[in-house]
Amino acid sequence: MMNIRFYDLAEREIEARARLENEWQRLDNRKSKGAGNNNGSGNTSGNGTLGTADQLEYARLTSLKAIADGTVGKPPQFIDPLFASVRTLLASNNFGLNPIDVEYVFTGKVPEAVLKFPSLAKPDQSNEVVRVALTLGLLQLWGAPVPRLVADKSDNAVPDKTHQNYSSFGEVMVRAMARASANLPLAAHTLKTLVDAVNVPGDRRSPDISTVDFAKTFEKLLDRDVQVSDPSIKLQIEDAFERVQRIGADTPLHEFVLNLPDLEAATDIEVIPEHCRLMGSFIFASAFEELKAFQVVDKLVELSQRGEIPLMRGPAGTQLYNYWREAPNRMSEVERQNFYAMTLGLPTGQPGVGVNADFQDLWLRFVSSISTLVRESRVENLLRSNIPLAVNQQQVKKAARDLAHNMSSRGYGMAFYAAADLNKQINEIIQLLSNKELQRVFGATSPYDVIEQVAQTELGGARNSSKYRMLATSGAIITNWIADHADRLRDPTLPMIDLQNVAYPPARASGATAVSNPTDYDLVNACEMWLADSAMGEDRVAILSEPRESPQHSSRPIQIPSIARDLLEGTGLGLGMGYGGGYGGGYGNGNGAAPARANGRSYGVY
Structure with missing residues (x-):
C-alpha cells in the first residue's frame, strides 16, 4: 500500500x-x-x-x-x-x-x-x-x-x-x-x-x-x-x-438535503445551511415573478398554440411545445405565491397560509448592518480615529443569526422540493428566451428584451428588468454566503466579516462565481446593491442597523391539534398570520397593518 x-x-x-x-x-x-x-x-x-x-x-x-x-x-x-x-x-x-x-x-x-x-x-x-x-x-x-x-x-x-x-x-x-x-x-x-x-x-x-x-x-x-x-x-x-x-444508483430525492445538523444537540441556535440556501431560490423566483417572466412564457405558449408566432420547425418550437406539455407537472401561480408567503413573508398567499411575517424585517436589518459596518470602518480608517463603531461585528452577527434562524425554520416540508422545482423552471425559461430564433421574432438581443416586449404588448406593461435581475442575483449571493459561513454564527470569537478581505478582495478560483462561492467582498457588494436598488435611504439604513430583540419563534414546526386550528380560524385568528387586522388595499402583515403596495402588488422584500 x-x-x-x-x-x-x-x-x-x-x-x-x-x-x-x-x-x-x-x-x-x-x-x-x-x-x-x-x-x-x-x-x-x-x-x-x-x-x-x-x-x-x-x-x-x-x-x-x-x-x-x-x-x-x-x-x-x-x-x-x-x-x-x-x-x-x-x-x-x-x-x-x-x-x-x-x-x-x-x-x-x-x-x-x-x-x-x-x-x-x-x-x-x-x-x-x-x-x-x-x-x-x-x-x-x-x-x-x-x-x-x-x-x-x-x-x-x-x-x-x-x-x-x-x-x-x-x-x-x-x-x-x-x-x-x-x-x-x-x-x-x-x-x-x-x-x-x-x-x-x-x-x-x-x-x-x-x-x-x-x-x-x-x-x-x-x-x-x-x-x-x-x-x-x-x-x-x-x-x-x-x-x-453511490455506484449504480441515483441518489433518492429525499436524501438531497445535505449535512443536516443534529437538532437535539445542546446549542443556542439551530442553523441549517441548506435551508438558508434554498431561500435564494425563492427570492430569485419572486424577482422573476415581478418581471412577469412566468406569465410571459405562458403567453408565448398560448400565442404558439394559436399559430401567432412566426416560428419554423426548430429548437424554439420544440421548447415551447415541451413547456406546454409539462404544464400539469409545474406549480401554478397560486402555488408559487403561497410558497413566497411561507418563506419570504410576501403577502401573496391564500387564506390559511402560514406567512413568514418576520423575514422581511430581519432581511433588511442584516443587509443594513453589513452596509453600515463596512461604511463606518472605511470612515474610521480614513480619519484614523479611535471612536468606537456604531455597528460592531457582534451586532452584525446577531442580525445574521436571527435571519439564519428564521430561514432555517422555514425550510422544512416541501420547501426544498419547491425550490428545486422553481430552479428547474427558471433554467428552462432562460434557455427558451435565449433562443436566437425566438429573439429575432421580437427584434430582441437578450432574454430580458423578450420579457419586456411581451409584457408591454400582451400583459399590460413591463417592469424594470435591470432592477429585479440585480435583486435576484444579490439575494442568491447573500443566502449562499450565510449558508457557507454558518460556522461564524456558532463561534462567538470569529469575526462576522473579514474587513481585510473586503478592502483587498482575493482572486477568484477558476470556475467559481460570486453566486456559487461568495466571499466577504461579494457579500458586501450584494448588500450595497440590494439597498441601492431598493432605494433605501441613509436614515432608514441607520435605523435598521440598530440591534433589536430577536423574534420569538420555534426552530422547528409545531403541530397544532386540528380542533384548536379550526377554532382559531373560526374566530378570524387563523394560523396564517397574514390577515391580522385589516386589508388596507392589500393583505395584512400579521400585525394589523398592511404593507405599502407598488404597482398593484406588495413585495416588501424588494
Whole structure:
C-alpha cells in the first residue's frame, strides 16, 4: 500500500497553485501599474509600489511561488495549506508525537500525491500511509480550519503560527490522528479493500483513492461497529464504499438535503445551511415573478398554440411545445405565491397560509448592518480615529443569526422540493428566451428584451428588468454566503466579516462565481446593491442597523391539534398570520397593518 495515488490531494494541490498564481499576479499587476492605495495604515503610494500590507502579502506569495516552482534549490513542494500543515506538524518535535517526515511524488510539474516516508523502514511505511491518509481525509471531512502558509528560513512552506486557524487546526489534527491510531487495524483493512476494489489486474499504474472517500467509508464502518474479526468485513467495506460513491444508483430525492445538523444537540441556535440556501431560490423566483417572466412564457405558449408566432420547425418550437406539455407537472401561480408567503413573508398567499411575517424585517436589518459596518470602518480608517463603531461585528452577527434562524425554520416540508422545482423552471425559461430564433421574432438581443416586449404588448406593461435581475442575483449571493459561513454564527470569537478581505478582495478560483462561492467582498457588494436598488435611504439604513430583540419563534414546526386550528380560524385568528387586522388595499402583515403596495402588488422584500 505504499504506491497509492491519493488523487484528491493532487487536485487540492493544483487548485492551491492556481489560487497562488492568481493572487500573486493580481498584486504584481497592481505593482507594475503603480496602483497604490490606502493599505489600512495611512500610507499611499503612486510610484509603482504597494502599500505596506500589500507589500508583505506580495513578499509572502513570492516566496511560496518560488517554493512551489522549485527555484529555491530544492525540488517543488506541495503548497496546499492542508497537506503542508499536516506535513509540518508531523515533523515537529513540539507536536506531542514522534516526528515523522512525510513527502510526496512529482512527475515533472504534476503532483502525484503518493505519500513517502524516507526515514522509516518499508514495513513501517505501510502503517503510516494508512494513518496519514486517514488523517488527511478526516480533516477534510470534519471541515478543519486551515491556516495560511508562509516560507520559513529553510525555504519550506509551513503554516503561519500567528494565523487565527493555527491552534484550532492543531487540535482537530490531534483528534484525527488519535481516531486513526486507535482503529489502525480496521483502517488498514479498509484501505487495502478499497485498493483491491479500484485496482485493475495487469495495470501497472498506482491505484487512485480519495482520502475523503477513505475517511467516509471508515466512519460508516465505525458507525456500524464493524470489527476486523467480522467474517463479512469485506462485504461491509464494499457496501460502505458503494454508499459513499453511490455506484449504480441515483441518489433518492429525499436524501438531497445535505449535512443536516443534529437538532437535539445542546446549542443556542439551530442553523441549517441548506435551508438558508434554498431561500435564494425563492427570492430569485419572486424577482422573476415581478418581471412577469412566468406569465410571459405562458403567453408565448398560448400565442404558439394559436399559430401567432412566426416560428419554423426548430429548437424554439420544440421548447415551447415541451413547456406546454409539462404544464400539469409545474406549480401554478397560486402555488408559487403561497410558497413566497411561507418563506419570504410576501403577502401573496391564500387564506390559511402560514406567512413568514418576520423575514422581511430581519432581511433588511442584516443587509443594513453589513452596509453600515463596512461604511463606518472605511470612515474610521480614513480619519484614523479611535471612536468606537456604531455597528460592531457582534451586532452584525446577531442580525445574521436571527435571519439564519428564521430561514432555517422555514425550510422544512416541501420547501426544498419547491425550490428545486422553481430552479428547474427558471433554467428552462432562460434557455427558451435565449433562443436566437425566438429573439429575432421580437427584434430582441437578450432574454430580458423578450420579457419586456411581451409584457408591454400582451400583459399590460413591463417592469424594470435591470432592477429585479440585480435583486435576484444579490439575494442568491447573500443566502449562499450565510449558508457557507454558518460556522461564524456558532463561534462567538470569529469575526462576522473579514474587513481585510473586503478592502483587498482575493482572486477568484477558476470556475467559481460570486453566486456559487461568495466571499466577504461579494457579500458586501450584494448588500450595497440590494439597498441601492431598493432605494433605501441613509436614515432608514441607520435605523435598521440598530440591534433589536430577536423574534420569538420555534426552530422547528409545531403541530397544532386540528380542533384548536379550526377554532382559531373560526374566530378570524387563523394560523396564517397574514390577515391580522385589516386589508388596507392589500393583505395584512400579521400585525394589523398592511404593507405599502407598488404597482398593484406588495413585495416588501424588494
